[in-house]
Amino acid sequence: MVTVNNLHKKFNQNQVLKGVKLSIEEGKTTAILGPNGSGKTTLVKIILGMVLPNQGDVIFNNENIKNSWSYRKEIDYLPQIANFPANIKVQELINMIKDLRNKPARDKELIEYFNLGNYLNESLGNLSGGYKQKVNLLLTFMFDSPFIILDEPTSGLDPISLIRLKEFIKQEQAKGKTIIVTSHVMNFVEEVASHVIFILDGKVYFDGSLNSLKEQNKNVDLEHAIANILKENNV
Amino acid sequence: MFKILKYSFYDLARSRWSYVYFLFYLLLSSVLLFLNNDLSKAIITLMNVVLILVPLIGTIFGVMYYYNSQEFTTLLLAQPIKRSNVFLGQYLGVACSLSISLILGLGIPFMLYGLLQSTAIFNFLILLVVATFLTFIFSALAYNIALSNQNKIKGFGYAILLWLFMAVIYDGIVLISLVLLQEYPLEGLSLTAMLVNPIDLARTLIILKLDISALLGYTGAVFKSFFGTSQGFFMSFLLLFVWVILPIIRIFVVSRKKDF
Numbered sequence: 121m122v123t124v125n126n127l128h129k130k131f132n133q134n135q136v137l138k139g140v141k142l143s144i145e146e147g148k149t150t151a152i153l154g155p156n157g158s159g160k161t162t163l164v165k166i167i168l169g170m171v172l173p174n175q176g177d178v179i180f181n182n183e184n185i186k187n188s189w190s191y192r193k194e195i196d197y198l199p200q201i202a203n204f205p206a207n208i209k210v211q212e213l214i215n216m217i218k219d220l221r222n223k224p225a226r227d228k229e230l231i232e233y234f235n236l237g238n239y240l241n242e243s244l245g246n247l248s249g250g251y252k253q254k255v256n257l258l259l260t261f262m263f264d265s266p267f268i269i270l271d272e273p274t275s276g277l278d279p280i281s282l283i284r285l286k287e288f289i290k291q292e293q294a295k296g297k298t299i300i301v302t303s304h305v306m307n308f309v310e311e312v313a314s315h316v317i318f319i320l321d322g323k324v325y326f327d328g329s330l331n332s333l334k335e336q337n338k339n340v341d342l343e344h345a346i347a348n349i350l351k352e353n354n355v
Numbered sequence: 356m357f358k359i360l361k362y363s364f365y366d367l368a369r370s371r372w373s374y375v376y377f378l379f380y381l382l383l384s385s386v387l388l389f390l391n392n393d394l395s396k397a398i399i400t401l402m403n404v405v406l407i408l409v410p411l412i413g414t415i416f417g418v419m420y421y422y423n424s425q426e427f428t429t430l431l432l433a434q435p436i437k438r439s440n441v442f443l444g445q446y447l448g449v450a451c452s453l454s455i456s457l458i459l460g461l462g463i464p465f466m467l468y469g470l471l472q473s474t475a476i477f478n479f480l481i482l483l484v485v486a487t488f489l490t491f492i493f494s495a496l497a498y499n500i501a502l503s504n505q506n507k508i509k510g511f512g513y514a515i516l517l518w519l520f521m522a523v524i525y526d527g528i529v530l531i532s533l534v535l536l537q538e539y540p541l542e543g544l545s546l547t548a549m550l551v552n553p554i555d556l557a558r559t560l561i562i563l564k565l566d567i568s569a570l571l572g573y574t575g576a577v578f579k580s581f582f583g584t585s586q587g588f589f590m591s592f593l594l595l596f597v598w599v600i601l602p603i604i605r606i607f608v609v610s611r612k613k614d615f
Contacts, residue, residue, distance in 0.1 A: 131614075165614075165615070168432075168433055169432075169438075170429070170432050170433060170614070170615045171614040171615065172612065172613075172614060189435055189436065189437045189438065190435055191435075192433070192434065192435035192436075193435040195433075197433045199429065199430070199433065203425075203426035203429065203430075204426055204427070204430065205366075205423075205424065205426055205427045207366075207369075207370075208366075216362055217430075217434070219358060220358055220359075220431070220434055220436065221434060221435065
């Protein structure tokens with residue numbers, strides 16, 4: 121569904137991506153992992169067209185995304201840090217995004233699912249971090265697009281919301297959606313993802329199934345397998 | 356783009372500052388009318404205030420709005436919307452809402468005073484048109500500065516400097532150069548100098564329309580022969596238009612290459 125070729129990105133002096141090459145298979149959930157600052161978010165933002173690569177290209181559904189914007193109709197994106205305009209209300213923001221995308225939305229259902237009913241008339245500036253993340257999730261999942269990108273979806277969520285999120289992701293997987301997720305919570309990754317791409321030092325270090333990563337590092341759980349890779353590479 | 360414009364406009368229409376700006380102009384023009392007791396004189400006094408204040412407010416609002424809506428901008432950029440439409444929509448939202456505050460704030464008291472029955476109506480219209488141009492020009496310039504500066508403090512600093520240069524320092528430089536070069540024929544130089552700076556261009560346009568060009572002395576005669584003709588008049592509006600278009604083009608170009 122998405123193919124990334126020889127992607128390079130430099131921010132000032134900092135070379136973040138040094139020739140990333142990968143492909144995301146349709147209908148699978150792929151976790152993009154890597155230490156802090158390894159360029160996970162940058163990679164995701166390049167796929168979305170928010171950051172422009174210095175070199176290389178992204179092919180989305182057989183189409184180069186360069187100078188194109190309409191392919192984003194197929195994508196639901198959850199940004200890492202939910203920064204919303206502070207002076208507008210939750211309901212207004214939902215209506216605004218619905219109006220902008222002009223697509224049928226399942227907002228009512230999700231408001232109930234994430235328990236946001238009592239907060240609809242609250243200004244976004246007054247919400248706690250966890251509730252902001254819930255609004256963020258709601259805005260992301262509202263449109264039922266075939267391709268979902270989740271950047272650190274678990275941040276700030278309490279255990280109940282986390283369980284609900286995982287259930288929700290399972291439902292979406294059952295519908296055959298393609299999902300990319302980045303996270304530092306390995307338990308979460310183990311539960312939702314089937315495929316892992318590990319980025320280290322601006323390059324793809326590992327690209328394969330979750331089980332083969334564990335086998336390769338002779339570890340039972342993902343957390344230790346990842347820690348092992350990092351130690352071996354002196355990160 | 357129009358949806359973005361609509362939301363930016365609503366957002367600003369709800370903000371306190373649009374009302375403060377509107378009320379300020381309402382008060383200013385009412386007081387001037389009350390003190391001068393004459394439409395034409397009030398227009399002249401108003402001109403002096405408007406030419407300094409409109410660029411200042413346009414600059415500050417442009418920069419402020421850009422930095423304030425950064426979060427919203429990143430949210431929008433992940434949506435299926437063309438990049439340039441996001442920025443153009445926001446810019447037009449700012450410029451339009453400022454222009455409406457200005458036009459209503461100045462217009463209402465003058466209308467009540469009996470502008471429609473007066474001969475000064477065309478002069479007043481010119482003042483409004485020129486002030487609207489200045490709003491569009493300076494908020495576009497400010498938007499450019501904000502787009503190119505990630506650091507808010509720097510962005511504000513440059514924006515204020517730009518205003519200071521255009522509104523104050525530029526005139527000083529022109530004046531000094533006229534004094535230094537007084538042995539040479541200066542009509543061409545001073546005319547060009549007036550045309551290049553939008554604030555000076557606006558001022559000259561209004562002064563000549565108000566028929567007080569005698570105030571300008573000898574150069575006034577040169578200006579009169581240039582601006583007084585419909586050709587010169589047309590030319591100055593064309594230049595104001597260019598001043599709006601150029602920064603907008605740069606907004607397009609810069610926003611296409613920027614990372615968010």
